[in-house]
Amino acid sequence: MDRILFGDNQFFAVNHISDEKSRAQSIRFKDDEAIINTLDIARDAGLNTFMCTTHDRIANICDFIRANPDRYSNYKIFPCMPYAHKYANAVTESGIAGTLKQYVPGNFFGSLFKGGVAYLSKDYVSIMELLIDAEMKMFKGINTPVIFLQNVVTDLLLGLGMMDILTAFHSYVEKKYNAEAGFITMNMPMLLEKLEAAGIQNPIICSSINLAGFRMSGGKELYESVLKTKTVRAIAMQVLAGGAINAKDAIKYVCELPNIQSILFGASSKANITQTVNYIKEFDKEGELNFK
Amino acid sequence: MLKAGIIGLGKMGISHAAIVGANPDVHFTSICDTSSLVLDVFKKYTKLNTYNDYIKMLDKEPLDFILVATPTKFHYPIVKYALEKNIHVFCEKPFSLTSQQGIELTELALSKSLINQVGYHNHFIGTFRELHRLLKENVIGDIVHFTGEAYGPVVTKEKGNTWRSNPDEGGGCTSDYAAHVINLIQEIIGKPVHVNGTLLKSIYSVGVDDAVYSLLTLENNISGVLLVNWSDDTYRKMSTSLTVQGKKGKIVCDATEIKIYLKEPSSTENLDKGWTTKYITDFAIPVNYYLRGEEYSAQIEYFVNNVKNKKQGTYNTFEQALYTDRVIEMIMDNAKQN
Numbered sequence: 001m002d003r004i005l006f007g008d009n010q011f012f013a014v015n016h017i018s019d020e021k022s023r024a025q026s027i028r029f030k031d032d033e034a035i036i037n038t039l040d041i042a043r044d045a046g047l048n049t050f051m052c053t054t055h056d057r058i059a060n061i062c063d064f065i066r067a068n069p070d071r072y073s074n075y076k077i078f079p080c081m082p083y084a085h086k087y088a089n090a091v092t093e094s095g096i097a098g099t100l101k102q103y104v105p106g107n108f109f110g111s112l113f114k115g116g117v118a119y120l121s122k123d124y125v126s127i128m129e130l131l132i133d134a135e136m137k138m139f140k141g142i143n144t145p146v147i148f149l150q151n152v153v154t155d156l157l158l159g160l161g162m163m164d165i166l167t168a169f170h171s172y173v174e175k176k177y178n179a180e181a182g183f184i185t186m187n188m189p190m191l192l193e194k195l196e197a198a199g200i201q202n203p204i205i206c207s208s209i210n211l212a213g214f215r216m217s218g219g220k221e222l223y224e225s226v227l228k229t230k231t232v233r234a235i236a237m238q239v240l241a242g243g244a245i246n247a248k249d250a251i252k253y254v255c256e257l258p259n260i261q262s263i264l265f266g267a268s269s270k271a272n273i274t275q276t277v278n279y280i281k282e283f284d285k286e287g288e289l290n291f292k
Numbered sequence: 293m294l295k296a297g298i299i300g301l302g303k304m305g306i307s308h309a310a311i312v313g314a315n316p317d318v319h320f321t322s323i324c325d326t327s328s329l330v331l332d333v334f335k336k337y338t339k340l341n342t343y344n345d346y347i348k349m350l351d352k353e354p355l356d357f358i359l360v361a362t363p364t365k366f367h368y369p370i371v372k373y374a375l376e377k378n379i380h381v382f383c384e385k386p387f388s389l390t391s392q393q394g395i396e397l398t399e400l401a402l403s404k405s406l407i408n409q410v411g412y413h414n415h416f417i418g419t420f421r422e423l424h425r426l427l428k429e430n431v432i433g434d435i436v437h438f439t440g441e442a443y444g445p446v447v448t449k450e451k452g453n454t455w456r457s458n459p460d461e462g463g464g465c466t467s468d469y470a471a472h473v474i475n476l477i478q479e480i481i482g483k484p485v486h487v488n489g490t491l492l493k494s495i496y497s498v499g500v501d502d503a504v505y506s507l508l509t510l511e512n513n514i515s516g517v518l519l520v521n522w523s524d525d526t527y528r529k530m531s532t533s534l535t536v537q538g539k540k541g542k543i544v545c546d547a548t549e550i551k552i553y554l555k556e557p558s559s560t561e562n563l564d565k566g567w568t569t570k571y572i573t574d575f576a577i578p579v580n581y582y583l584r585g586e587e588y589s590a591q592i593e594y595f596v597n598n599v600k601n602k603k604q605g606t607y608n609t610f611e612q613a614l615y616t617d618r619v620i621e622m623i624m625d626n627a628k629q630n
Binding site: 212 | 303306307309310311313314327329333334336337338339528529573576578579580581582583584589
């Protein structure tokens with residue numbers, strides 16, 4: 001994994017500390033071209049991994065990448081699935097069965113309903129695999145070495161204690177896509193403990209890690225101690241806590257923590273992208289010097 | 293360890309199940325739903341006891357508390373049955389279909405000293421808590437007007453029927469979406485006592501409202517506007533906000549930020565003249581397990597602690613939720629008159 005991963009929240013009106021900013025972003029990135037331009041600015045700054053939600057609009061970006069193979073020869077995408085709001089809104093409107101009917105491809109689910117409950121109870125993992133395939137379709141032909149499960153699903157399954165489904169996700173993306181599974185979570189210490197117990201060693205876990213302690217369930221100290229004492233390939237996200245803390249201090253904090261393989265961030269402007277990249281490089285270098 | 297069960301496993305029930313499941317003080321033992329699909333998944337992947345009949349579950353399982361997240365029309369019989377069996381109850385909003393039912397349940401819970409709470413989760417969002425505190429401290433002076441708003445993309449096309457399309461089952465925008473805003477206004481600014489000029493609009497739905505616009509007068513004579521529309525897909529998800537205008541300034545508050553405008557600086561609050569924006573990062577309530585917003589976890593942690601300590605909380609009591617149901621009735625009656 002690259003040291004720095006470029007995220008996509010800014011493209012899809014996701015801003016964790018301001019609804020107003022998120023609406024402004026949704027206007028700014030109305031056209032796919034604006035997204036591609038920003039990705040290019042990030043590429044110029046050396047960021048060749050785009051970690052993104054399986055949002056409908058990413059399909060257009062993938063088309064563009066496929067159409068320009070030379071330009072994107074080293075480019076990687078880390079898909080994060082599912083785009084949860086699509087399903088959440090559908091569940092409110094049509095219930096769980098209705099939502100599955102709508103999104104599980106083909107006649108599979110129709111035939112399941114006809115086949116009745118007995119048949120159904122055997123095959124939830126197959127349903128999940130079909131949903132993964134449906135979400136992965138848009139990335140055909142693009143290098144996707146790590147495939148992530150979004151935090152709302154990871155954390156839901158974690159809370160429900162359905163670890164079998166998380167391990168099934170882990171093995172399916174490996175088997176079918178020759179990729180590693182990654183897990184996005186807001187509960188990194190709890191997830192790591194449960195994944196280890198389920199037999200997954202040294203997992204890739206992406207979670208909020210920031211100086212402010214924002215969205216670090218169980219507390220910042222617990223996260224720090226897990227990073228120091230356990231084996232995990234951690235990705236830090238929300239390092240700026242949504243912009244609420246000073247960028248320099250925020251990045252210094254994350255760069256100095258052990259076991260952080262990658263830092264994920266998203267930004268819209270060239271100035272912000274360059275500044276963040278430069279800070280990471282600066283503090284990484286300082287860390288190396290101190291180490292020597 | 294407190295033994296817990298959940299009745300109703302739709303979106304809210306499943307979310308509660310994960311939160312309760314992750315709580316170290318709770319032994320989550322049982323669930324009840326009518327969907328065999330949902331029950332099967334739980335049967336296969338968890339150790340929970342599954343039921344399709346709440347009476348059987350409540351008769352058989354020794355429970356300290358239940359969470360009720362069924363469609364609204366089932367709240368009354370389920371909550372009543374649980375209270376009669378001395379089980380503490382967390383019930384989803386809106387509380388009940390009629391205030392008669394709500395009164396009965398509230399009195400029953402009080403008479404049996406059972407811990408009760410309703411899922412108005414906005415009170416567990418730090419920014420709204422801060423708004424409440426600033427208003428109590430009179431930072432913007434006498435209040436002259438408020439606007440309570442919520443917008444979101446729930447019903448964005450014409451579609452078939454679910455329980456949400458039946459006005460007698462509490463399915464419209466007013467009882468589902470606007471309830472949150474009414475409850476916030478009621479607890480943070482003041483209880484609405486008069487309703488005027490209500491417009492209920494069906495945009496894509498048939499038979500129920502997709503938007504409600506209404507003028508509210510509160511017990512403290514403050515008046516303001518309620519504007520709620522759940523058929524607005526310019527919003528990625530539900531966005532709830534309160535704007536309060538005072539003689540000395542104004543506050544605009546939503547789940548992510550609180551913007552304060554003051555005519556003169558406040559030294560006690562360390563606020564400048566003009567606009568100050570503060571973010572949820574400063575106010576978020578720390579939780580031990582996060583699923584989809586601190587507020588969803590925080591409200592359950594609060595309820596569980598109250599059950600553990602056998603002490604009724606002050607946030608989101610049945611009584612408060614009953615008042616919100618009454619305001620919804622006033623709005624519906626007013627709409628009919630118009």
